[in-house]
Amino acid sequence: MPELPEVETIVRGLKARIIGWEVKEIIFLSNYLKNKYPENKKVLKHFRGKKVSAVSRRGKMIMVGLDGELHWLIHLKMTGQLYLARRNEPVDKHVHVRVIFKGQAEELRFRDVRKFGFWFCLKGPELKNKVCASLGPEPLALKYHDFVQLWQKYPARQAKSLLLDQKIIAGIGNIYSDEILFRAGIRPERRARTLKPEELRKIYFMMKQVLREAIAQKGSSISDYIDSYGERGEFQEKHRVYGKEGKRCQRCKRGFIRRQKIAGRSSYFCPVCQK
DNA sequence: AGCCCATCCTGTCCGC
DNA sequence: TGCGGACAGGATGGGC
Numbered sequence: 001m002p003e004l005p006e007v008e009t010i011v012r013g014l015k016a017r018i019i020g021w022e023v024k025e026i027i028f029l030s031n032y033l034k035n036k037y038p039e040n041k042k043v044l045k046h047f048r049g050k051k052v053s054a055v056s057r058r059g060k061m062i063m064v065g066l067d068g069e070l071h072w073l074i075h076l077k078m079t080g081q082l083y084l085a086r087r088n089e090p091v092d093k094h095v096h097v098r099v100i101f102k103g104q105a106e107e108l109r110f111r112d113v114r115k116f117g118f119w120f121c122l123k124g125p126e127l128k129n130k131v132c133a134s135l136g137p138e139p140l141a142l143k144y145h146d147f148v149q150l151w152q153k154y155p156a157r158q159a160k161s162l163l164l165d166q167k168i169i170a171g172i173g174n175i176y177s178d179e180i181l182f183r184a185g186i187r188p189e190r191r192a193r194t195l196k197p198e199e200l201r202k203i204y205f206m207m208k209q210v211l212r213e214a215i216a217q218k219g220s221s222i223s224d225y226i227d228s229y230g231e232r233g234e235f236q237e238k239h240r241v242y243g244k245e246g247k248r249c250q251r252c253k254r255g256f257i258r259r260q261k262i263a264g265r266s267s268y269f270c271p272v273c274q275k
Numbered sequence: 276a277g278c279c280c281a282t283c284c285t286g287t288c289c290g291c
Numbered sequence: 292t293g294c295g296g297a298c299a300g301g302a303t304g305g306g307c
Contacts (some may be wrong), residue, residue, distance in 0.1 A: 001300065032284095060301080077301050079285085094285095114284040116301065156277065166302075174300065223286095223299085264279065265300070 002076040004139070004171030005214035006225050006233065007060050010082055013228030014064075014108075015055040017084065022051050022102040023066065030096045032115050043123040046070060059135045059170030063128060071128050073120040074110065079224045080117030085109050113224065135170040139207055142169065147204045155193035159186055159203065161263035172207070174265045175220055175242045180206045182241045182251075187274045188262045213238065241268040249273060 002010070026047055034040050047070055054065035062082065064072040074082060084106040091098065097110035097119050110119050122128055137146065150168055162168055163177040172180070181188050184202040186195070195203070219225060219233030222243065226232060240250060245259040245268060255272030 003301095075301080077283095078299075112284095113286065114300090116283065154277090158278090161278080164301090266298090 001078045001173055001175065001222070002080065002219070002225055003060060003173035003176050004057075004211055005176070005217075005235065006219035006227070007057050007062060007076065007171070008215050009218045009227045009233065010076075011055050011057045011062060014082070014084075017106075017228075018052045018055065018064075018101070018108065020051055020053075021104055022049060023047050023099060024102045025100040026121070027098040027100070028096065029091070029098065030115075033096055033119055036118050037120045039123075040119075040121050043070075043121050046123055047121065058132050059138070059166055060173070061131060061135070069124050071122040071125070073118075073122055073128055073131065075118050076112070077114070077116035077118075079114045080110065080112040081224065081226055082108070082110055083226060083228045083230050085230070135166055136168045137170065139169050139171055140211055142204075144201070144204055148200060151192045151195070151200060155191065157192050158188065158263055159190045159192065159195070160188035160265070160267060162192060163203075163207070164263055164265070169207075171211075174267075175222070175239070176210055176214065178242045178268050179239060180210050182269060182274060183210060185274055188267045188269055241270065244268060 026044055028034065028040065047066065050066040050068060050070055052064060052066055056063045060075060062074040076082065086105055087107055094113045095109050095111045099108040101107065120127065151162060154162060159181060160177050163172050163180060164174070178188065180203065183206040186199055186203060214220060214235040217233055217235035217238065218227055220235040220239065221232035222236055241257050244257045247257050249255040249257060249270040249272060252270060252273035255270040257268055258271050259266055259268050261267065
């Protein structure tokens with residue numbers, strides 16, 4: 001499931017390659033994106049001949065800017081993939097969008113097995129701005145003081161649910177919230193109001209550290225995730241709790257990793273050293 | 276206010 | 292081996 005580090009890796013990879021590429025053709029291979037966003041078909045014609053001018057990320061959202069206020073707004077949700085492939089590479093039934101570029105041997109593909117993700121073609125910045133405005137701050141740019149204020153606003157909420165909430169902090173999902181809370185030594189169900197200042201500081205520090213390390217490792221590949229080059233990440237090797245139910249805790253060597261549904265998600269933690 | 280649950284979807288895995 | 296059900300989860304929306 002692509003979260004901030006995976007999306008960041010994809011964006012960096014695309015940025016290095018497709019800036020300046022001219023769109024020759026956009027091919028939608030399935031109808032589900034049209035149902036999610038009927039405008040997709042209507043504005044398609046405006047994209048021909050336009051050049052990619054920017055690739056960026058906001059939370060888990062990917063934004064590709066083209067000349068003349070045209071954008072692609074892409075969310076990979078759980079199983080979405082966005083990558084460059086050679087034109088002659090086979091297209092399977094889960095590829096929903098292909099973008100052919102003028103004079104380029106590679107095309108951009110959007111593939112999504114579960115069809116939760118989306119690819120919107122936008123003319124004008126309105127929807128993009130609206131979506132960005134609904135997201136909380138970027139965790140890697142967040143100052144400690146502002147982080148503390150956010151948590152003080154929701155004293156009754158569970159630590160995990162705050163980390164997962166895109167309106168509060170943008171980009172963290174189920175894997176990284178568990179890994180952050182493990183490294184901070186905090187149980188996912190702890191209420192914000194019960195956190196001592198030094199505990200909150202630990203969460204803040206580990207949030208930055210885990211996300212930075214994961215980006216350096218090009219994300220976590222649990223099942224479907226690949227980057228824009230079609231390559232897997234390495235950070236799953238550094239996971240301490242996620243998907244490790246029943247395994248001995250590598251930190252305290254006493255607890256066994258427990259799995260429990262918290263904040264509506266499978267959550268993994270060490271019952272001994274997470275307090 | 277905050278949590279839970281269902282929903283969207285399909286591949287995978289487990290038990291019978 | 293084969294079938295059916297549970298499960299995975301990002302975001303959203305409704306109910307309690």
